[in-house]
Amino acid sequence: MNEPLNGPGDTEGAGGHAGGDGIGAAGRQPPPTGGSKPRPDASMTLITTVLERPLEPGYQEAADRRTSSGLPAATSTRTVIVVVMAIVTGFLFAVAAQSLRPKPTAAASVKEELVSRIEGLQTHGTAQEASIVALTRQVHDLEAAELAQAGGSDLTATINTLEQQAGIVAVAGPGVTLTLDDAASAGGNADAGNRPSSGFEAGRVSSADLQVIVNGLWAAGAEAVSINGHRLTATSAIRFAGQAIIVDFRPLTRPYTVTALGDPDTLRSRFEPSFGGVYLTQLSKEFGIVSSLTAGDSLSVPGAPGERLLVAEPLGALPGNAGAPSVSTATPSETTLPSGVETP
Amino acid sequence: MIPVLGLVVGLALGLLLDPSVPVWLQPYLPIAVIAALDAVFGAVRAVLDGIFNDKVFVVSFLSNVVVAAFIVFLGDQLGVGAQLSTGVVVVLGIRIFSNVASIRRHLFKA
Numbered sequence: 527m528n529e530p531l532n533g534p535g536d537t538e539g540a541g542g543h544a545g546g547d548g549i550g551a552a553g554r555q556p557p558p559t560g561g562s563k564p565r566p567d568a569s570m571t572l573i574t575t576v577l578e579r580p581l582e583p584g585y586q587e588a589a590d591r592r593t594s595s596g597l598p599a600a601t602s603t604r605t606v607i608v609v610v611m612a613i614v615t616g617f618l619f620a621v622a623a624q625s626l627r628p629k630p631t632a633a634a635s636v637k638e639e640l641v642s643r644i645e646g647l648q649t650h651g652t653a654q655e656a657s658i659v660a661l662t663r664q665v666h667d668l669e670a671a672e673l674a675q676a677g678g679s680d681l682t683a684t685i686n687t688l689e690q691q692a693g694i695v696a697v698a699g700p701g702v703t704l705t706l707d708d709a710a711s712a713g714g715n716a717d718a719g720n721r722p723s724s725g726f727e728a729g730r731v732s733s734a735d736l737q738v739i740v741n742g743l744w745a746a747g748a749e750a751v752s753i754n755g756h757r758l759t760a761t762s763a764i765r766f767a768g769q770a771i772i773v774d775f776r777p778l779t780r781p782y783t784v785t786a787l788g789d790p791d792t793l794r795s796r797f798e799p800s801f802g803g804v805y806l807t808q809l810s811k812e813f814g815i816v817s818s819l820t821a822g823d824s825l826s827v828p829g830a831p832g833e834r835l836l837v838a839e840p841l842g843a844l845p846g847n848a849g850a851p852s853v854s855t856a857t858p859s860e861t862t863l864p865s866g867v868e869t870p
Numbered sequence: 871m872i873p874v875l876g877l878v879v880g881l882a883l884g885l886l887l888d889p890s891v892p893v894w895l896q897p898y899l900p901i902a903v904i905a906a907l908d909a910v911f912g913a914v915r916a917v918l919d920g921i922f923n924d925k926v927f928v929v930s931f932l933s934n935v936v937v938a939a940f941i942v943f944l945g946d947q948l949g950v951g952a953q954l955s956t957g958v959v960v961v962l963g964i965r966i967f968s969n970v971a972s973i974r975r976h977l978f979k980a
Contacts (some may be wrong), residue, residue: 584930585912587923602921604872608924611931612873615906616880622899624884625891 539713568847583838614847659829662694693759697750701787702819704739704806706731707780709814729813731782733766735805740764740784742802746793748786750827754778774830781816790821883909898939901958905934908962911969918976938962 589599602608640668642810663800666689673682706808709729740758743751749759757772758764770777786793797819891899909931916922938958945954 584926584978585916585919585921585923588923592923600917600920601916601924603922603924605924607928609876612876613880613883615910615931616877616882617881617884618906619903620881620884621889621891623901624888625896626899669884754965 533632572640574609590617593641606843609868610804642800662829666695684845693750693757693830696757696826696829697787698824699749699787700790700821700823701750701785701827702743702790702797702821703825704743704784704786705738705816705818705820706735706782706784707816709816711867729815731771731780731809731815733771735809736771736782736784736814737764738805739802742797742800742805743786745800745802746786746796748788748793752785752827754783755828757828759830762830785827787825790823794819897951898942899940901938901942901955902935903960904966905938906964908965908969909934911966911973915969915972915976918973934962 582737593599594599670683671684673685686695708731736753740751740753753764753773756762756776756778758773763772767777771782772778791793806817810817909927912930913922913927915926941954941958942951945951
């Protein structure tokens with residue numbers, strides 16, 4: 527109370543100092559509603575009061591009291607209590623802003639953790655796929671070397687053909703690229719998780735659409751097909767989970783790019799009048815699904831991660847190999863093709 | 871200037887300490903902030919009018935905050951908390967706008 531600031535006690539008695547930061551009594555204004563005549567809108571006193579006298583009437587009364595007793599109308603704004611109230615006000619603002627800001631809920635943190643786990647596992651899966659490709663190539667080379675040593679070079683060509691047919695190796699050549707995308711009216715937001723209860727939207731590409739179209743491409747003579755870089759083989763499946771399309775357990779994101787290798791003209795001329803082509807036209811007409819079919823001269827289709835039969839055994843296998851479960855226990859370094867395959 | 875410094879100090883304190891507000895107090899915070907804003911703008915206008923009085927400021931500040939919180943509390947008890955809060959916000963908002971308009975006329979003569 528004794529510091530240079532004016533204490534609250536001396537606001538009444540400190541007649542010597544010029545209060546109000548020099549504004550003084552000259553800045554006083556008469557009360558806004560000073561008219562003596564009754565106003566025409568006197569019945570709306572509440573609105574009039576709120577609109578025209580927003581200032582606390584107490585300020586005017588206190589100023590009048592002080593002027594009548596010979597003091598400046600305004601007190602200083604530097605009194606301790608004003609500063610304290612200013613600090614309290616700032617504190618209140620900061621606390622309110624911080625505590626009322628929406629906090630991350632438990633569900634949000636769980637969701638973030640799930641997202642990070644999913645992303646981590648996807649990265650892991652991608653790395654594993656890459657190592658599968660590398661190992662497959664290594665296996666292939668070792669196979670070739672082994673066969674060359676054993677003098678069975680004729681088998682190398684067979685293996686190559688079989689691998690191409692099984693879709694294990696990447697292939698390239700001319701073909702067509704068919705791009706499918708959801709209709710513009712389908713929202714198109716990838717955040718499908720925000721609408722868990724909504725049904726399937728007509729403007730979305732479904733897994734059944736992709737199945738029909740891919741089957742149509744096979745029927746039109748495609749030699750190798752991939753969707754968004756996933757090679758389709760004899761054991762590939764196009765499925766759905768919720769609203770996501772899944773190819774070999776890997777979810778796809780729109781747009782869906784189907785690459786089919788084969789003679790572009792033949793593919794196009796056979797596909798467009800076929801059931802798959804007509805189906806695609808209907809999809810575009812009825813639901814506005816966007817599709818475009820373009821031919822390319824040097825398209826490439828990646829190889830599928832190698833799969834070998836673990837439990838199933840080929841029919842007509844050689845008696846020596848028929849009962850041997852060695853196929854199921856084959857270590858990855860062994861390169862035995864399923865027995866019997868080479869003698870169709 | 872000194873009150874402005876005090877305001878900044880208070881803001882910094884609140885941001886640094888980050889006290890946890892009890893849950894039962896949280897519904898009253900927004901209304902209290904609006905009421906405090908009204909009192910602050912009223913005080914600024916009074917300063918510019920040359921009729922500022924620190925006691926009136928403190929009393930109006932505290933009574934504004936307490937009455938606003940009490941109205942919200944009463945409304946919650948009666949089941950019309952949202953409506954009463956809206957009423958308080960409308961009235962205080964109009965006052966804030968009028969005061970700010972008056973401050974603007976003082977500062978910019980427009």
